[in-house]
Structures are given as structure tokens and as C-alpha cells.
């Protein structure tokens with residue numbers, strides 16, 4: 001999504017609507033190494049219809065399939081899970 005609107009209340013209880021620009025994904029900061037070049041979002045499902053969405057750079061993401069990338073945490077988790085199944 002290129003942009004969206006958020007609604008929030010300030011400390012006096014007044015409601016505000018702010019426009020948040022979600023464009024320029026190339027400027028997103030990697031959640032792991034902090035480099036400003038996160039190109040992928042983690043696609044690991046954390047809840048029905050919801051993915052982790054952590055921004056990862058090309059060093060920190062793990063490409064697990066077409067159009068599918070996991071962040072470091074979830075790649076770890078997913079590979080351990082797969083191993084558990086393998087050796088169970």
C-alpha cells in the first residue's frame with residue numbers, strides 16, 4: 001500500500017487524523033542489521049491473514065519460495081520446526 005491514514009488521540013483527548021506515507025520501500029530500515037536498504041518483508045504467517053512483515057535487507061532475509069521471504073527470526077524458527085518434523 002502506498003499510503004494510509006491513521007487516527008489517534010492526543011493527550012487532551014482530541015482526535016487527529018494523520019496521513020502516513022508508506023511509499024519508498026527502498027528507504028525502509030532493516031529490522032536486524034539496521035541498514036537502510038530493507039527490500040523484503042517477512043511473509044511468515046503469525047496469525048490468520050497476518051504476516052510478520054518485519055523489514056529485512058537482502059542479507060538478512062531468507063528467500064524460501066517464489067514471492068516469499070522470511071526474516072532471520074522466522075527462518076530460524078521455521079528451519080527448527082522442519083528439523084523437528086524430520087527427526088521426530
Ligand SMILES: [Zn+2]
Pocket residue numbers: 030031032033034035056057058059060061
Ligand atoms: Zn539486514
Ligand SMILES: [Zn+2]
Pocket residue numbers: 042043044052053054070071072073074
Ligand atoms: Zn518474521
